[in-house]
Amino acid sequence: MDEMILRGVEIPAIEKRDYAVNLVQYCTANGLLSEAQQTALRAAFENAAAERIEAYTKGRSASVTRQQAEAIYASILAQLDAVLLRFGDDARAAEALRTQPPEKLLNAGLQQMLTLYEEAKAAFRRAYPLTAPVQTAFFRGLLEGFAAFTTQYDARFNAADAAAYIDHSYPLLGDRRHEITGLPAVHAYYRALETEAEIISAFPAADVQTMMRRYAEKFLTAPQNIAENIAELIVRHWLTGLLTAAPENTILLPADAADALTAQFAGRSQDDLEKAMRDAIAAQTLLPQAALRAYLCDAVPTLAGMFFSRIEKHSLRGWLA
Amino acid sequence: MDFSLLFQAEPTALQLAARKNEILAVNETSYAEYGLRLTEDEAEMLAETAAQAMRTEGLVSLGRGITPHIIRWFMPAGYFGCNYAAQVAELTEAFYRLRGRLQAICEMHEEPDCLLSDHAILDYMYRLYISPTCAGDIDLMAGQAEQILSSAMTRLLVQRQAERRGSAHHRTERELLFADLLADEQALSAVEMQEAEDAFDYEYGSMMHTDCFGNYEGDYDDEIASYTRGTYAEELEEALRQNPALLLPSPAQEAAWAAMTEAWDEEDAKRRA
Numbered sequence: 001m002d003e004m005i006l007r008g009v010e011i012p013a014i015e016k017r018d019y020a021v022n023l024v025q026y027c028t029a030n031g032l033l034s035e036a037q038q039t040a041l042r043a044a045f046e047n048a049a050a051e052r053i054e055a056y057t058k059g060r061s062a063s064v065t066r067q068q069a070e071a072i073y074a075s076i077l078a079q080l081d082a083v084l085l086r087f088g089d090d091a092r093a094a095e096a097l098r099t100q101p102p103e104k105l106l107n108a109g110l111q112q113m114l115t116l117y118e119e120a121k122a123a124f125r126r127a128y129p130l131t132a133p134v135q136t137a138f139f140r141g142l143l144e145g146f147a148a149f150t151t152q153y154d155a156r157f158n159a160a161d162a163a164a165y166i167d168h169s170y171p172l173l174g175d176r177r178h179e180i181t182g183l184p185a186v187h188a189y190y191r192a193l194e195t196e197a198e199i200i201s202a203f204p205a206a207d208v209q210t211m212m213r214r215y216a217e218k219f220l221t222a223p224q225n226i227a228e229n230i231a232e233l234i235v236r237h238w239l240t241g242l243l244t245a246a247p248e249n250t251i252l253l254p255a256d257a258a259d260a261l262t263a264q265f266a267g268r269s270q271d272d273l274e275k276a277m278r279d280a281i282a283a284q285t286l287l288p289q290a291a292l293r294a295y296l297c298d299a300v301p302t303l304a305g306m307f308f309s310r311i312e313k314h315s316l317r318g319w320l321a
Numbered sequence: 322m323d324f325s326l327l328f329q330a331e332p333t334a335l336q337l338a339a340r341k342n343e344i345l346a347v348n349e350t351s352y353a354e355y356g357l358r359l360t361e362d363e364a365e366m367l368a369e370t371a372a373q374a375m376r377t378e379g380l381v382s383l384g385r386g387i388t389p390h391i392i393r394w395f396m397p398a399g400y401f402g403c404n405y406a407a408q409v410a411e412l413t414e415a416f417y418r419l420r421g422r423l424q425a426i427c428e429m430h431e432e433p434d435c436l437l438s439d440h441a442i443l444d445y446m447y448r449l450y451i452s453p454t455c456a457g458d459i460d461l462m463a464g465q466a467e468q469i470l471s472s473a474m475t476r477l478l479v480q481r482q483a484e485r486r487g488s489a490h491h492r493t494e495r496e497l498l499f500a501d502l503l504a505d506e507q508a509l510s511a512v513e514m515q516e517a518e519d520a521f522d523y524e525y526g527s528m529m530h531t532d533c534f535g536n537y538e539g540d541y542d543d544e545i546a547s548y549t550r551g552t553y554a555e556e557l558e559e560a561l562r563q564n565p566a567l568l569l570p571s572p573a574q575e576a577a578w579a580a581m582t583e584a585w586d587e588e589d590a591k592r593r594a
Binding site for chain 1: 330375379380381382383384385386387417420421424425428433436437438439440441492494496497498499500501504575579
């Protein structure tokens with residue numbers, strides 16, 4: 001790797017899905033892993049798999065079904081994914097793959113998985129009570145999957161199965177998706193819910209309930225049956241208020257707020273709207289926490305797209321309560 | 322060099338060679354105690370037979386092969402006299418067929434905890450194999466074992482599911498949110514676990530390890546035998562029908578088998594070294 005960096009060769013962005021496999025393939029194809037290093041990596045994998053199979057059968061059998069062996073192998077790969085993704089940089093991850101003993105990387109990966117698992121559980125446990133007054137049936141529906149996740153998920157034998165506990169029937173703000181899979185994806189989902197719960201709890205629960213009731217009436221449904229992300233619903237109204245000079249904790253908008261925003265951005269570009277949104281988020285003081293601001297800023301491109309298409313069609317009013 | 326971290330089900334040439342050596346390491350004991358010895362070709366054939374049997378049953382093994390244990394386990398029966406290698410091959414195929422069937426049943430019911438150990442399968446096979454009815458007939462033994470153990474395993478899994486359904490209740494939000502912590506709280510203490518294990522060990526020992534020759538009056542030659550209750554297979558089937566939980570051996574029994582095979586492995590490893 002050093003030679004490659006010295007020669008000015010840059011590693012192309014490695015796809016985050018199946019990160020370890022992709023990174024190893026890249027390094028092998030480009031001569032960054034010697035044959036001895038490849039053999040050591042393969043041997044470490046086989047040893048880890050044999051140990052894991054023994055643990056899975058509790059030492060009762062030397063054989064497992066091919067399906068289970070694949071799940072165990074995928075779990076070991078997930079460990080490597082977890083530790084390599086933590087570097088947050090392909091070159092550094094490749095360097096670790098090249099210089100660190102594979103067993104050390106796998107152990108660090110397992111530790112990382114356990115940390116992610118505990119953090120994911122804690123995040124949802126914080127998010128759930130924070131959103132209690134304004135939960136929809138879709139949010140409450142997450143609870144069964146969470147209970148199964150805390151009692152049945154096993155990172156050692158079926159790590160890749162993590163996402164099976166989340167059916168995504170409750171979307172994230174801005175329909176946020178993660179490129180990663182497995183436990184890191186579940187961790188990201190629950191952490192996102194926790195961040196959204198903090199955003200939701202910054203607004204008076206009574207106001208959120210009123211907004212939900214008005215919104216539900218518009219779509220001939222009950223507030224608990226709203227299928228959308230509640231934080232997104234709040235942010236939509238809040239940003240509309242911020243951009244039309246309403247007080248900064250307002251989500252209950254006057255009837256003409258949508259028309260005012262449409263008039264303000266008619267004939268302008270989506271980039272203008274996006275910039276105005278970012279400026280408004282930076283200027284407000286209701287959500288001073290950097291993590292919340294960053295989360296909202298990540299969603300701004302998607303939100304701006306949603307707003308702008310409705311501004312262009314003059315249909316923004318129908319989108320707000 | 323073609324390199325991938327992805328799963329490869331087929332044993333490599335290196336693994337096959339290691340398994341062949343494991344099989345050859347039993348030769349010294351088998352020759353000293355029973356006058357039987359495998360040739361290099363026969364050991365290779367046995368390693369390949371095991372690999373083929375696992376492939377057929379959709380099984381994968383990354384550790385030791387089962388064949389040396391099969392030889393050690395079945396040799397005292399005294400039926401290996403002629404066609405030694407062919408009989409070991411047949412037993413290996415029968416073992417993996419049984420392992421595959423039982424594992425498929427377990428996974429269909431999503432109950433990995435009900436997995437029957439390799440040792441337990443070998444023990445059931447052996448007791449049927451030496452029973453006067455089978456008297457070394459591998460086909461008959463395999464048929465009986467598959468019928469008795471598969472149906473007992475199915476009953477055990479259905480029973481466990483019924484128990485779980487019976488104890489299930491509508492869970493509150495709090496119970497769902499802290500399901501893992503509640504499960505930890507409700508788990509048996511170490512003392513309670515030990516008591517339960519001891520009780521099961523006693524029941525397993527008295528019900529399942531009866532003498533398969535003790536069921537006859539006079540001669541136990543199958544043609545002229547006079548059964549006191551039924552054949553060994555019938556008795557085993559009946560015991561497992563009455564209490565399917567007895568299919569899984571007690572921890573004490575498993576530990577005894579593990580100690581026995583570990584001693585064999587160490588002895589063989591010393592010889593290979």
